[in-house]
Amino acid sequence: MSRSLRRGALAASALVISLATLTACGAGNNAQTLGVEPDSAAVTVDTISVQNATVVTQPEADAEGPAVVTGTIFNNGRSAQTLDTIKLPGRNATVKLSAAKGSGPITVPALGSVQLGGEGNASAVIENGHEAARNGDVQEVVFTFSETGDVSLQAFVSPAASYFKVVGPSMLPMPAAPAGTPSGSPSEPGEPGSTETPAEGGTPSESSSSSH
Template sequence: MSSSLRRGALAASAIAFSIASLAACGAGNDAQTLGIKPDNASTSVGDIKVQNALVIIQPEREAEGPAAVSATLFNTGDSAQTLDSITLDGIGPAEVKAAGGGSVTVPAGGTVVIGGEGNAAAVVKDGSALADGANHKVTFAFSETGDVSLTAFVVPAQSYFSSWGPSDIPAVPEASPSAPAAGEGEAEGTTPSATGSPSATGTPTDAASASATESGAAEH
C-alpha cells in the first residue's frame, strides 16, 4: 500500500472514531447530554416532582400587593395526592385553590399546573418583601409525600410572566387631559362673538318690503 493510501485510511479511521464518540455522548441512559440541566428550579421527593417553580411579584419594583407561586407538579405514584399547602420561607403560607375551587389534587401518573389562566392558583397576600432576581425557599406539602422544598426564582409579572403573575395588580391611572385656560385661543381684547356675523342689521324681509314700496311709488 502506498504512503498516500495509508494516510487516507488513517484519516478515515480518525473521522469514524470521532463520529462514534459523539454518538455515544447522546445515546443510552447514561448519555452525557442528559447531564445538561434546564435553568429552572426543580426537585423530586418520592413520587412527587416539582418543576419550573417561580415566585412572581408585582411588575413595578416599588409596588405593593400580592405575589403568585407558579410551578408544575408531577405524580409518578399509583395513588393521587393532595397539595396541602405552599409556604414561602419567612413570609408565610399561600392561598392555594384548584382551577374550579377547592383543594388541589395531583392524580396518579398525572400533572397539575399552578399559575396561569385556567389553572390552579397559589397567591401570597403580601409580596412586598420579595425582591426581583432573588432566590426564595418554597415548600410544597403533600398528603403522602410530605414536604418538598426547593429554591425558586423571584421574577416580576412582565414579559413572559405577565399572564402568570398575581391577579391583583394595581392599575396605573391615566393622566386626564387638562382643561384649556380661560380665554385661550381668543384674540386679546375681543369677545367670543365675531363681528360681522350672519345676523347683520336688517333682515331680508325688511329689504324686500322697502323695495316693494319704492316700486309702487314709481308706478303712481
Template sequence: MSCSLRRGALAASALVFSLLSLTACAAGNSAATNGIRPDNAETSVGDIKIQNANVITQPDDAEGPAVVTAKIFNNGNRAQTLESVTLPRTSAEVKLAPAKGSGPLTVPAHGTLILGGKGNASAVIENGRGEAGRDGDAQRIVFAFNRTGEVRITGFVQPNRGYFTEFGPSSEPSPSVSTLPTGSASPSASESASGEATSTAGAAGSGAGTDGASATAGEHAGH
C-alpha cells in the same frame, strides 16, 4: 514530486481534516450542548416531582399580590392533595385555590397540577411586595402533600414580565374609591331631617283636623 505522491498527500490531509471536524462536533454535542439545562428549579421526593417553581411579583416594584408557580407531577398510583405552600424564610401567607370553585388542590395519580396561569390553580401571596422577597433573590419554597409530606425546593423571585406574564399575578390591585366625594354631606342625614320634618308636619296637621272635627261634633250635639 510525482502526481501519485501529491494525490496521496492531499488524501491524507483531507482525512485528518475530517477527523478533526468530527472530533470537534462530538465534543460539542457531549460536553457543551448536552450539559445545558433549563434555568428552572426542579426536585423529586417519592412519587412527587416539581418543576419550574418560582415566586412571581408585580412588575416595576409595584404594590400588589404575588404568586407561587410550579408544575407538580404525581408518578404514584394514588392521588395526592397539596395541603400548603409556604415560604419559610418569610412571613408570607400563601392562599391556595383550585381553578374552579373551592376545595383542596388534588394531584391525580399519574397526573399533574399546575400552579399559576389562566385556568389553573393558584397560590397567592396578598402582600407580595412586602413578603415575597426581592426580585432576583433565591427563595426557599415548601410544598406539603398529604402522602409524600414536605417537598423543599429553591426557586427565584421574578417580576411579572416577559415569559412570566402568562403565570404571574393577574393585575395590580385597584385603588379603593369612596362612594361619596370628599367634603359632601351624607345624603342620609339631609333626607332624614327632611323626612322627619315632613312627618312631623303631617302628624300635626292630622291632629289638628281631628281636634277640629271633634269640636264641631260637640257643638252640634249641644244644639
C-alpha cells in the same frame, strides 16, 4: 510504513471520528442527556416532581399587591396526592391555595400533573406579596403533599413581566386617575347640570306663540 499499513491507519481513524460524531448526534440537545441543569428551580422527591417554580411579584417594584407561586407539579405515583400547603420559610407570608375548579383542595392526579398560575389553572396566591419577596432574590419554597410530605426548593423571585406576565398576579394595581378628572360621567344635553347651549333655530315655544 507501507502503503497498505498507512491506508489501514487512516481508515481506522476515520471510523473513530465517524462513531464519535454519531454518538454526539444521538445525544441531541436534551438537558438530561448532556447533564445540564435547567435554569429554573426543579426538584424531585419520591414520586413528586416540581419544575419551573418561581415566585412572581407585581410588575412594578414599588407596587403593592399579591404575588404568586407558579410552577408545574408532576405525580409519577399510582395514587393521587393533594397539595396541602405552600410555605415561604423566613417570610411573614400566607399562601392561599385554590383549585382550578370548585372549592376543594389542589389534587395532583396519579401519573398526571397540575399547573400553578395562569388563566384557568390552580393558583397559589401570596396575599402580602409586597412584603414577602423582593425581585431578584432567591426564596426557599416548601410544598407539602398528603403522602410525600415536604418538597423544598430554591425559587427565583421575578416580576410579572415578559413571559411571567401570563402567570403573574391577577390582581394588579389600578392606575391612579389624572388630576382634575371628574368622578362621574358628563351630563347629556338637556339634563340638569348641563352647560351645553341649545342648538340654534328657536325654542318650542316660539312656534306656538308666533303671530300670523
